[in-house]
Amino acid sequence: MKNNRRKFLKSTAVAVAGFYVVPRHVLGGPGFTAPSDRLQVAGIGIGGMGKNDVTGVHRSGKVDIVSLCDVDDTRASDVRKQFGKASYYRDFREMLEKEGDRIDAVTVSTPDHMHAVQAMMAMKMGKHVYVQKPLSHDIYEARMLTEAAEKYKVVTQMGNQGSSGDGVRKMVEWYQAGLIGEATKVYSWTNRPVWPQGIPWPEEPIAPPADLDWDLWLGTAPYKEYVGNLVPFNWRGWWDYGTGALGDMACHIMEPPFRVLELGYPKSAECSVGSVYVGEFQRGYFPDSCPPSSHITLRFDRPGKEDLEFHWMDGGIQPTRPEELEPNEQMGDGGNGVIIEGTEGKMMCSTYGINPQLLPTSKTKDINVPETLYRVPKGDRGHYDNWVEACIAGYGSDEFKKLSSPFSIAGPLTESVLMGNLAIRSYDYKDKKGEFPGRGIKLVWDGPEMKVTNFDPANQFVKREYRGNYSL
Structure with a gap:
């Protein structure tokens, strides 16, 4: 894990330079984002900090909130109203099983004792995950999530936003x-x-x-x-x-x-x-x-x-x-x-x-x-964008290497x-x-x-x- 941390620091040591292929959203005109460049996100736990996480990733302008999950209907009500077209579930397992084909990535913003099982199910399905801190309730869970991120080649980020500052x-x-x-x-x-x-x-x-x-x-x-x-x-x-x-x-x-x-x-x-x-x-x-x-x-x-x-x-x-x-x-x-x-x-x-x-x-x-x-960009406020851009670019991409708190770092922490x-x-x-x-x-x-x-x-x-x- 220490070597992974060093690789991260070294990989971000030089600013990205050079020419890039013109993205399709530029070819499509100002304000246009190609469907393939949009991220379909589901939120598990959408009250309190979960509301911040769902709305935070959505503010990137490249995210569609397609499904929502919470065990407390009252706490979920604000986000449900904001994203009225998103499906809604109480049980995260039912949501992932039924909506899996529509979902690219998942935010997990529940109490600590549920982080690991929710994030792990999503990762096993090939979904990128953003998980609130602490990454897990137990040391064993943190280790398993860290290993799973590499095994399933998914883009991960923990919600310690200062790491992007x-x-x-x-x-x-x-x-x-x-x-x-x-x-x-x-x-x-x-x-x-x-x-x-x-x-x-x-x-x-x-x-x-x-x-x-x-x-x-x-x-x-x-x-x-x-x-x-x-x-x-x-x-x-x-x-x-x-x-x-x-x-x-x-x-x-x-x-x-x-x-x-x-x-x-x-x-x-x-x-x-x-x-x-x-x-x-x-x-x-x-x-x-x-x-x-x-x-x-x-x-x-x-x-x-x-x-x-x-x-x-x-x-x-x-x-x-x-x-x-x-x-x-x-x-x-x-x-x-x-x-x-x-x-x-x-x-x-x-x-x-x-x-x-x-x-x-x-x-x-x-x-x-x-x-x-x-x-x-935007420091700690860009912590969500940091993850969204990496999800769209994919595991192992240049954007992936810029992640502030992937599980390779967040897990050992x-x-x-x-x-x-x-x-x-x-x-x-x-x-x-x-x-x-x-x-x-x-x-x-x-x-x-x-x-x-x-x-x-x-x-x-x-x-x-x-x-x-x-x-x-």
């Missing part, structure tokens, strides 16, 4: 120019969660809304009765469905240093977790729910170099403020950010790689490093993100004696084999068992 590319160029020397540590942080975590599952179930198919919403997850304050957003804090603060923000925040430093699989993970108290001096134990805060330390092996120490902090935890920052200068964007420490300096950015700066920030104005990497959750869940693992043997230990990770080698209980969280007839 100029910021991450500037940071790559600065680092390759030696502006901070050799990286030694990375600090990344977020103010998430902004939804309930570290809480018990509600005791009183209620009837699901009439316009929500609760069984289809549960999908791969174990069956539970419907409860309030879960759908459409707070599922993020429950392990059966979401991946917590890491799953929500790390694919945005960890991605710049991951790309800059060409990181592969981590070699180890350890964590500390914030406590929730119920009653006087009594810590609550809520294993179904993600913790209110955490600090993860990943270590990456780099041949010929010292290990890289990579910190993730959430729930309001932040690293020590760099001495190079002036008292009134903001660290990151306040609630979120990244600092890369090197042997000869430091650099910092905000969420999505926005506003990259050297530290002290006064150095930034004097940077004179040439642009060597491809820039996506997601695996590193989910290693943090593997550490958290091991921390809260209670054995038959009522003890917590995973606390205070470092998980040693065999990346190629997807296995923790020193604490076997952790491996149950690498791959889930699906409910019903769902499978990869």
Whole structure:
């Protein structure tokens, strides 16, 4: 995977030049797009971020939205009205089976626990896929999706739009120019969660809304009765469905240093977790729910170099403020950010790689490093177009090589993100004696084999068992 990442960086190092065959839409006159140059797209999950994804790819001007799918009719209503000619389904499997001949590509914008099975079915049918972050709920799923993208020769993109921005590319160029020397540590942080975590599952179930198919919403997850304050957003804090603060923000925040430093699989993970108290001096134990805060330390092996120490902090935890920052200068964007420490300096950015700066920030104005990497038109707003153009051009094309977050990059990134959750869940693992043997230990990770080698209980969280007839 690391080699694939290097190939991507090298393939985008030189701007595309030369003569091109005149496309048919030019021959057809201004505003004309040949039918063969249009992409027929279906959307799975079309409320919330799904609405942004469907309308985002449509704005390219080269996409027809031909079919829509959502388990919640109310959440789906806006997009259904906007694309009134598109067919509509509640079950993604029925949609793909019945509409497969009409569909070229699929957007997947559902809760985390459904990403993998939906994307995999589409890829097996030869459909290109755009999948919201995190790419998957489990490490195993991320690996399977990465391998499937190559096996089925489809165009893939994860929805971490900052990867199409100029910021991450500037940071790559600065680092390759030696502006901070050799990286030694990375600090990344977020103010998430902004939804309930570290809480018990509600005791009183209620009837699901009439316009929500609760069984289809549960999908791969174990069956539970419907409860309030879960759908459409707070599922993020429950392990059966979401991946917590890491799953929500790390694919945005960890991605710049991951790309800059060409990181592969981590070699180890350890964590500390914030406590929730119920009653006087009594810590609550809520294993179904993600913790209110955490600090993860990943270590990456780099041949010929010292290990890289990579910190993730959430729930309001932040690293020590760099001495190079002036008292009134903001660290990151306040609630979120990244600092890369090197042997000869430091650099910092905000969420999505926005506003990259050297530290002290006064150095930034004097940077004179040439642009060597491809820039996506419209930056992060062009993340959808980046995928659409590659889908139309096809797997292996020049446009394909310009993809910002294909699964060859997004998969290993997601695996590193989910290693943090593997550490958290091991921390809260209670054995038959009522003890917590995973606390205070470092998980040693065999990346190629997807296995923790020193604490076997952790491996149950690498791959889930699906409910019903769902499978990869």
